[in-house]
Amino acid sequence: xxxxxxxxxIKETGxxxxxxxxxxxxxxxxxxxxxxxxxxxxxxxxxxxxxxxGMGKSGIIGQKIAATMASTGTTALFxxxxxxxxxxxxxxxxxxxxxxxxxxxxxxxxxxIIPALRQIGARIIAMTGNQRSFLAQNADITLxxxxxxxxxxxxxxxxxxxxxMLAMGxxxxxxxxxxxxxxxxxxxxxxxxxxxxxRLTVKVTDIMAxxxxxxxxxxNASVADLILEMTSKRYGVSAxxxxxxxLKGIFTDGDLRRLVxxxxxxxxxxxxxVMTANPKTVAPNTMAKECLDILETYRITQxxxxxxxxxxxGVVHIHxxxxxxx
Numbered sequence: 001x002x003x004x005x006x007x008x009x010i011k012e013t014g015x016x017x018x019x020x021x022x023x024x025x026x027x028x029x030x031x032x033x034x035x036x037x038x039x040x041x042x043x044x045x046x047x048x049x050x051x052x053x054g055m056g057k058s059g060i061i062g063q064k065i066a067a068t069m070a071s072t073g074t075t076a077l078f079x080x081x082x083x084x085x086x087x088x089x090x091x092x093x094x095x096x097x098x099x100x101x102x103x104x105x106x107x108x109x110x111x112x113i114i115p116a117l118r119q120i121g122a123r124i125i126a127m128t129g130n131q132r133s134f135l136a137q138n139a140d141i142t143l144x145x146x147x148x149x150x151x152x153x154x155x156x157x158x159x160x161x162x163x164x165m166l167a168m169g170x171x172x173x174x175x176x177x178x179x180x181x182x183x184x185x186x187x188x189x190x191x192x193x194x195x196x197x198x199r200l201t202v203k204v205t206d207i208m209a210x211x212x213x214x215x216x217x218x219x220n221a222s223v224a225d226l227i228l229e230m231t232s233k234r235y236g237v238s239a240x241x242x243x244x245x246x247l248k249g250i251f252t253d254g255d256l257r258r259l260v261x262x263x264x265x266x267x268x269x270x271x272x273x274v275m276t277a278n279p280k281t282v283a284p285n286t287m288a289k290e291c292l293d294i295l296e297t298y299r300i301t302q303x304x305x306x307x308x309x310x311x312x313x314g315v316v317h318i319h320x321x322x323x324x325x326x
Contacts, residue, residue, distance in 0.1 A: 017151045021163040024147045028164050031144050039125050039141045040172060043074065044179040048095030050076040051122075053084065055109050057158040058101040058165060065099070065169030071190050072173055073182035081109040089113060094121030099172075102126070103145075103161045105133020114138050127165055143168055184289075202324065204291050205284035208305050208314030209235065216241050216312055219248050219272030223259070226251055226271045237302045239312040240275040247310045249275030252302070281306045284313060292321050 043050055050069055054062035062078055069076035079088060079098075092098065098117055102110050105128040114135065117124055126139035129146030136142040145168050151159035215233035217226050219240050230238040236253040251274060259266045259274060266274065281304045282291055291303060295318050305314035 017159070020149075020151045021160050024160045024164050025167045027147070028145055028168060031146075035141050035143060036171070036175075039143060040175045040179060042123060042125070042141065043097055043172070043176055046095070046097050048075075048093050048097070048122075049091075050074055050097050050099060051079050051092060052076060052099045052101065052169075053079045053081050053110065053113075054101030055081055055107050057162050058103060058107075061162050061165045061169065062099070062101045064166065065101075065173065068170065068173040069176065071187075072177040073180045073186055073190075074173065074176050081107070081113055084113045085109065085116075089116055089120070092117065092120050092122050096120075096122045097125060098122050099125045099127060100135055100139065101165055102128050102133075102135050103130075103158065103165075104128070105130035105135035107135070111135060127168055129161060129164075202288040203284070204282055204286045204288065204303075204305055204314070204316055207288065207320045207324065208284070208316045209233075210314050214312055214315050215239065217271050218243070219270065219275070221271045222267065223269045223271060223274055224267040226274075227256060227267075230256075235302055235315050235317055237304070237315065238271075239304050239315075240271045241312065245311050247279075247281065247304065247306055247312050248272060249277045250279035250304060251275045279304060281310075282316070283307075288321060288324065291316060292318075295321070 050066075052062040052066040052069075053059070059078070059080060066076045066078040077091075079091065084092075100110055100114075105126065111134050114124065118138070124139040126135045126142040127145050128136050128142065129144070130136060131142060131144060131146070145161070145164040147160045147164055149155050150157060150161060213233060215229050215235055215237060216239035217229050219242055221229075226238055226240075230236065230251065230253070238251050239247055240249045240251060242248050249272070251271060255274060255276060280294060280298060280300065282294065284305055284307065286305075294303060295301065301319075302315060302317045304312050305316060307313050
């Protein structure tokens, strides 16, 4: 079992490592120049694919960058440089852009395919810490991810350098997303599975209670009738409407508790006299995510759904959204 002193040393080491890697990101941010803008513009105008390549740990970072770009509106894939040299270069076309990752810029497998990429006609963007390397000198654009030292105490294991590459890759992907005006709706189409996709694709009309399941009473109805309607529909709420069926207000179980606590006789009062006017409502085509945001912002548990003429056509409860995993 670790002693307090040993645990303290471990914690301090962890803190130092995190600070070193954070500082490395800060330093590459400070050095960021127009080459970054040029790279984003080139990628945004690409008529083909964005292909990311790297060996070892750089390759793993490259796979993550490719996945992030693919999920944010940029056609991207990962190409292992060793496989590329044995036939997989066939996926590269003259309209493609190849993003090459290498800390040293001297990775043999990577540099071996550079002349072939040139002959194919693909544009090359390098991400390296060595601006004088073969890779940097043979790229159309070079992004500087140089670091002072790895977090590894022997300055050997790729740690800080891969963090810098990962951060630069995220900067490229999100900048590209903004250049392409990639929306939340677009994001949902690439993430249909799980709560994220459901938040951005499911609409209120897909989950709301409809027709006879919607609790509502006329504004001249008694509070007794109002309570009966509210409890029978089990949503803890009832809409209060005028003669034309237009929404006038809302009555919730919270309003009922406050009436009970007041100690006054209220069962024969009219619904219109105890309702809350101008309640929060949503339209049927409102996205589930937006509906959830409203519920959380105003700390309420249900929303009335109204059509364009403010007629209540549904009700949605926060439990409906929770059931969906939102």
